[in-house]
Amino acid sequence: MLVVVPVLLMLGSVYLHTVSAGLGDRVAELEGLNAHAAAERENLEVRVAELSSPGRIRPLAREELKMRDPEGVDLKVYSGNREDGRQSGGQKKRENPQ
Numbered sequence: 001m002l003v004v005v006p007v008l009l010m011l012g013s014v015y016l017h018t019v020s021a022g023l024g025d026r027v028a029e030l031e032g033l034n035a036h037a038a039a040e041r042e043n044l045e046v047r048v049a050e051l052s053s054p055g056r057i058r059p060l061a062r063e064e065l066k067m068r069d070p071e072g073v074d075l076k077v078y079s080g081n082r083e084d085g086r087q088s089g090g091q092k093k094r095e096n097p098q
Contacts, residue, residue, distance in 0.1 A: 050056070061067040 058069075
């Protein structure tokens with residue numbers, strides 16, 4: 001019995017070191033995958049910025065969708081008070097008329 005306990009402790013220690021080494025390899029693998037995913041995310045963010053730039057969208061809208069830029073006759077300005085009490089032109093409402 002006196003010999004069995006140290007042998008079991010030694011085998012347990014070897015087992016734990018083996019499991020620990022395997023986990024260390026798995027951690028390294030996952031860190032590599034994480035770095036790859038982060039690089040891919042950066043590339044996709046750059047691609048989204050390129051695809052959504054107005055310099056690209058406006059010509060596509062004109063050519064493919066037959067859209068045009070609004071002209072002065074297409075725009076109509078409405079006046080009135082907004083909910084915050086300011087006029088729609090951005091000026092503050094006069095509180096004391098003179």
